[in-house]
Amino acid sequence: MKVLITNIKELVQVRNKGENLVAGNAMKALPTIKNAYLLIDNDRIANYGIMNECSNITYDQIIDVSGKLVLPTWCDSHSHIVYAGNREQEFVDRINGLSYEEIANRGGGILNSAKMLELTDEDELFNQSIKRVKEVIKMGTGILEIKSGYGLSLESELKMLRVIKRIKTAVPIMIKATFLGAHALPFNFKNKRTAYIDHIINDMLPLIHRENLADFIDVFCEKGYFNLEDTARLLIAGKEYGLLPKIHVNQFNAFGGVALAVKHGALSVDHLEELNAADINALKGSKTIPVALPSCSFFLGIPYTPARSLMDAGLPLALATDYNPGSTPSGNMNFVVSTACIKMKMTPEEAINAATINGAYAMGCAQDYGSISIGKKANLIITKNIPSYNYLPYAFGENHIEQVLINGRIFN
Numbered sequence: 001m002k003v004l005i006t007n008i009k010e011l012v013q014v015r016n017k018g019e020n021l022v023a024g025n026a027m028k029a030l031p032t033i034k035n036a037y038l039l040i041d042n043d044r045i046a047n048y049g050i051m052n053e054c055s056n057i058t059y060d061q062i063i064d065v066s067g068k069l070v071l072p073t074w075c076d077s078h079s080h081i082v083y084a085g086n087r088e089q090e091f092v093d094r095i096n097g098l099s100y101e102e103i104a105n106r107g108g109g110i111l112n113s114a115k116m117l118e119l120t121d122e123d124e125l126f127n128q129s130i131k132r133v134k135e136v137i138k139m140g141t142g143i144l145e146i147k148s149g150y151g152l153s154l155e156s157e158l159k160m161l162r163v164i165k166r167i168k169t170a171v172p173i174m175i176k177a178t179f180l181g182a183h184a185l186p187f188n189f190k191n192k193r194t195a196y197i198d199h200i201i202n203d204m205l206p207l208i209h210r211e212n213l214a215d216f217i218d219v220f221c222e223k224g225y226f227n228l229e230d231t232a233r234l235l236i237a238g239k240e241y242g243l244l245p246k247i248h249v250n251q252f253n254a255f256g257g258v259a260l261a262v263k264h265g266a267l268s269v270d271h272l273e274e275l276n277a278a279d280i281n282a283l284k285g286s287k288t289i290p291v292a293l294p295s296c297s298f299f300l301g302i303p304y305t306p307a308r309s310l311m312d313a314g315l316p317l318a319l320a321t322d323y324n325p326g327s328t329p330s331g332n333m334n335f336v337v338s339t340a341c342i343k344m345k346m347t348p349e350e351a352i353n354a355a356t357i358n359g360a361y362a363m364g365c366a367q368d369y370g371s372i373s374i375g376k377k378a379n380l381i382i383t384k385n386i387p388s389y390n391y392l393p394y395a396f397g398e399n400h401i402e403q404v405l406i407n408g409r410i411f412n
């Protein structure tokens with residue numbers, strides 16, 4: 001099955017195969033082809049070029065997209081999209097003056113989600129979650145990482161990871177699973193942090209490995225949650241089961257978590273709202289990519305990740321949603337890109353690079369996703385009639401997507 005897309009006003013994020021990460025100053029450039037065509041062969045990009053050269057091409061189906069842009073689908077490398085219920089009451093509590101930490105101390109926050117998840121059976125959890133996954137695909141997400149971490153018990157963590165596995169087979173996009181057993185300390189391990197980490201390492205990890213339920217391991221490395229020593233133990237244990245680290249770090253405090261993650265070969269360090277010079281130095285020359293989550297900053301009213309400092313230091317940056325019921329009840333990558341431009345002073349080029357190719361890198365999938373490159377998966381956004389790609393972040397809050405193609409097929 002060959003699909004030919006013609007009269008593309010601008011084909012965005014065109015890269016040679018093998019170009020799988022953009023860092024520092026290079027993020028300012030977003031390669032495009034104006035008045036272009038693109039040929040899909042089954043599920044992959046087979047060719048592209050300027051319309052003048054679009055002749056003698058055989059195809060089974062043609063899509064004329066005059067006036068519209070085509071770009072790779074968004075790559076959302078950080079989400080907690082599998083959860084039970086919602087936490088809109090805490091949203092109201094926060095409006096009325098309580099902080100994230102105060103709500104957590106009252107038994108709200110992550111532990112509230114854990115309680116609801118425990119009471120929700122696997123089918124119901126799947127039904128609630130798949131609905132959200134389909135919604136984000138329609139908003140242009142073509143590869144998605146999903147974390148566990150609202151289980152906090154062997155049974156519930158396995159339930160979450162099994163739901164993620166079911167989602168993998170229920171939608172055509174690539175899903176990557178991350179085990180986040182160390183998201184918070186459950187009630188029954190109060191003041192017994194070390195015992196909980198022992199439980200994760202000795203009881204949870206072997207079963208997760210046996211059922212092949214996770215690709216990555218994550219830890220909420222933060223004051224009041226898990227410290228550097230806990231984090232190191234978990235990352236080492238995860239690696240023994242082949243799970244690369246992707247960790248939550250520097251959301252509220254900077255205390256050496258970034259350097260620790262780099263030392264343990266983390267694929268990504270996520271959040272980084274609080275960042276110091278030592279953190280930036282630790283990232284230089286490493287393969288670890290920083291990931292910013294601007295919708296979380298927007299929702300909580302906390303500082304934004306200092307994107308300019310990271311990029312000015314020559315580092316790459318990825319953008320992701322952090323979709324979760326507590327601090328970011330939104331999986332809209334279009335909003336993330338807008339917010340990065342508006343609040344983090346990223347240019348549209350930088351933000352689109354961060355939300356596509358660098359997001360794919362942050363999931364270890366850039367060889368197949370994140371750019372318009374021959375041989376990569378044909379996961380594409382076809383926009384509505386818009387003047388330029390700058391319009392995407394500029395006219396925020398509007399849906400500029402007309403169609404999403406996943407593996408070369410229109411997703412409805």
Ligand SMILES: [Zn+2]
Pocket residue numbers: 078079080248322324
């Ligand atoms: Zn998160």
